[in-house]
Amino acid sequence: MDFDATRPIYLQIIELYKRALLTGELKSGDKILSQRNYAEQYKVNPNTVQRAYREMEALGLVETLRGQGTFVTVTKKQLRTMKEETAENALHSFIYEMKTLGFTLAAVLTKVQENWEKEANGR
Amino acid sequence: MDFDATRPIYLQIIELYKRALLTGELKSGDKILSQRNYAEQYKVNPNTVQRAYREMEALGLVETLRGQGTFVTVTKKQLRTMKEETAENALHSFIYEMKTLGFTLAAVLTKVQENWEKEANGR
DNA sequence: TATAGTGCACTAACCCACCAATGCACCACC
DNA sequence: GGTGGTGCATTGGTGGGTTAGTGCACTATA
Structure with missing residues (x-):
């Protein structure tokens, strides 16, 4: 999986998660990949993932618990x-x-x- | 008319011209605004217009004649x-x-x- | 010939988004 | 308590886009 070089990676990460939510692939309560894991798996800098997650939290899609991880919180x-x-x-x-x-x-x-x-x- | 601040202006200029071509608003042979005129009218830097026009020429949409202006050359x-x-x-x-x-x-x-x-x- | 209008080339500077690297703070679990 | 996994904060570098300024070459027209 590669990212489109013409658009910001962190936005693409958000879109991927949004899509996963819309298709039901991810449900409320699910734990998503840790920032480090995601970064390693997709060969991106942890900070980029960090930014994506931060914005998703601002959108109310997920909730992050320090030391535990990031979880889907989107309601039906x-x-x-x-x-x-x-x-x-x-x-x-x-x-x-x-x-x-x-x-x-x-x-x-x-x-x-x-x-x-x-x-x-x-x- | 204002430009979307999230995307490069020169790309938006190109898109506007493309759309004008597709709708028939502009036809082959038509002279389009001079770089200076466009810049003044839309409050953009002449260099930005210059770049847009240069790329449109590379795409084969227009042809520029030094000292005369830029003309639509797209074929049917x-x-x-x-x-x-x-x-x-x-x-x-x-x-x-x-x-x-x-x-x-x-x-x-x-x-x-x-x-x-x-x-x-x-x- | 003179002048105004055109496109072209080049340089410099600024700003901002994006990305990278690193260290720190917190939690869970043994 | 110690260790590993988590998120968080800070800093710095890089590149693209935009603006700015200047000068030049060419064309049309008076």
Whole structure:
């Protein structure tokens, strides 16, 4: 697993965790990798992980206990709104993009159908 | 018009021009703003505009004639492929996103239909 | 020819995000 | 108490982006 060099690593770490939360891969109460472990495993500096975790805590996604580790604290309600917001954004930017490109609704619907199966399932 | 402070201005300038090309707002042969004019109008440093224009020339979108200005040179074929690529990307990332969120094809189609009219037309 | 408008090249400086290295403080557990 | 695992704080280095300033070459036009 490598990170996209064009965007900050700590943001990508956050996105990966968000995705894991959205897919249910991680649940409330789960302990996530320690900063050092994560750093070692993904060949990143511990400080970078530190920053990612700090921001995730500010977002209310996790809670850190000194000396113990970092744990998922996101509630189901939070998850639901996260899911909705993500979907809203994806939907809007997609429609906006296709409209500026001049596609009609019918054409877009067809394209979505055609490409739905081809697309790999979420990680 | 202000620029997003989180991303490089010169990249945003390029995107704006790309969008203008895709929507047909700008056509081959058109003269675009001079570097100095653009800089003055949008309150950016001339060097930043210079960089954007240089990269656009490297992309084959425009051609600059010393002492005369910068002109759109993109061909219809180029435009078509640009359009297709943009659509492909939008489609893929959208489908990927919705799949990871757990939506079914039917649900997504419905959502697209529901939101199509609401969405403002491309600029 | 003179002048104004264009793009081009170069240098310097500043700021900030990002990353790296290190040491410290705390907790759990033996 | 000691040890290992944890998070925390501080500092410094690096690079990219932006701004600034200057000068030059070219074109069009009066």
